[in-house]
Amino acid sequence: MNIIELNNVSKSFGTVRALNDLTLTVPEGSIFGFLGPNGAGKTTTIKILLRLIKEDSGTINLFGEKIDIENKIKRKRIGFVPEEFSLYNYMTGWEILRFNAGLFEKKNLIKIDELQDTFHLPLREKISTYSRGMKKALSLYIALSTGPELLILDEPTDGLDPVVRKRLLDFLIKEVAEKNITIFFSSHILSEVEKICDTVAIIKRGKVIIQEELDKIKENANLITVRLSSKIDTGKLDAIGITNISKIDEFTFDLKLFKNSSAIVKKIENAGGEVVRKIPLSFEDIFMHFMEEKNVATH
Amino acid sequence: MWPLIKKELKENLTKFIIMFLVMLGTAFFLIPYGYNMVSQIPGELFNNPAVPGWLRNQLNAMLPNLKYIDFFIFSQWFGKNLLQFAIFFSIIMSIGTIAGETERKSSIFLFSRPVKRKTILLSKVIVVFSFLIISIVIPTYLLPVLSNSIPLNINMHLLNIGLLYAVIGTLATAAISIFFSTLINDRLKATFAAFAVIIITIPMASIKGMHWINIVNLYVSTKFFQTGMIYFPPLICGIGIIIFFLAASYYILKKKEF
């Protein structure tokens, strides 16, 4: 089952088109990386899922059912760590956890001991005394304390020091390994998405330009070196759809492949070429490729 | 709903205590000191030739009325002290309801919880209204208790109905403020907007047939005081304002994006 399904969702703020026919599917039990540069529309997508804002058009399914206006019941099954979090400063850590549990109509707080072993928050102190990182961690406590089936994190590591960042990521990995929870993880940081996510969607200017299992994306992305039996004729290569080659000598060229690798390799072999070397591309190379305007049309 | 109400009680407690003490303090001084002073003013005081004639006449005409306790309470408590403080405090108490959450950005937390927006608004309204009512009702009923020390006979019918007008007026002001708190994300701007609306209604009320539009007129009914009969238009108008502005607040909140 898919936990989240967004179909052609659009949203504009005045003249700014924040989401532009965004389509996205998050499978159950995955750690789903929602990757994109600042301003791509990640927060907007998440706010729509939580009904903080409303889409202009498109359909949204959560837990296999169409979302309703307030979506009160389904929100009970979601834990949410917002990007920009302001909690009630006059409350203590314990107070906000209990307040939140009350709103979820839950009697017991779960996971707190486990989280405390990792983050050691001063839960008896007022939130006003917390550092930025501590507030982020508390946000995670709040999200997990009600036992969600879906955890939505909007750039959770943003502004955290490396130690806390690593703890947080490790905790999430452990969380998913232990039980069947789906994590929707938004980030603009490649390395952390690569580290923890199993499925990735890259969003650019309000549109998802690729969505796949991370392993498949990587498997498809290679730098190949091709030797032809005859001299390179760019016109002929263009004709079979092979562009952007970098020549090494008259018979050999390098080519970066991102999608449909095997189909392209087949074409090359049919044209009398031979792949003499194949190097996997880094995730950064892949991301940069999709970010470049000429490679992906978003409009 | 109970966790939300508890939170609102906690957040508004300080404001409530200040408001309650101010009202209580004013009520406490009103009869033993205020009334006592007025009742002891000898008539000749205003015959001083240094006072201009027209003022002398007015003061002399008013003094016997002021010495009459029901008139004193009606004009000084309902018409002045309570009115001023209630307008001021009802705006202060209400203006943070939604704007306070958006300003602190806690709105993202609050409105992403599995609670209906209606429930959130309702719990805020319940707490603000209760605090306002308590701060008006208890000090008002303190007046007859204090008057025993003098001893005076306060007309309880006048006091009860006078209080009814005051409560409706106060809640109407609060409802208008809650509306602006929902509409405008900034508490200061929302406060100005609410004050502006209330001030604008004062001159508008001088237009013929629009007397009832003046929010201040909702608080005190001269007609009722003159006749002792309940005069309904301000009550109906006040209740109408409360319902209209709360419904409008709910409508805006439902559409609001955070």
Ligand SMILES: Nc1ncnc2c1ncn2[C@@H]1O[C@H](COP(=O)(O)OP(=O)(O)O)[C@@H](O)[C@H]1O
């Ligand atoms: N409330 C808003 N009003 C106007 N523009 C907005 C609002 N929220 C987001 N935007 C715009 O929508 C686009 C997407 O923003 P956002 O979803 O926050 O991106 P991300 O989270 O990926 O950085 C940006 O251009 C941003 O300026």
Ligand SMILES: [Mg+2]
């Ligand atoms: Mg964002």
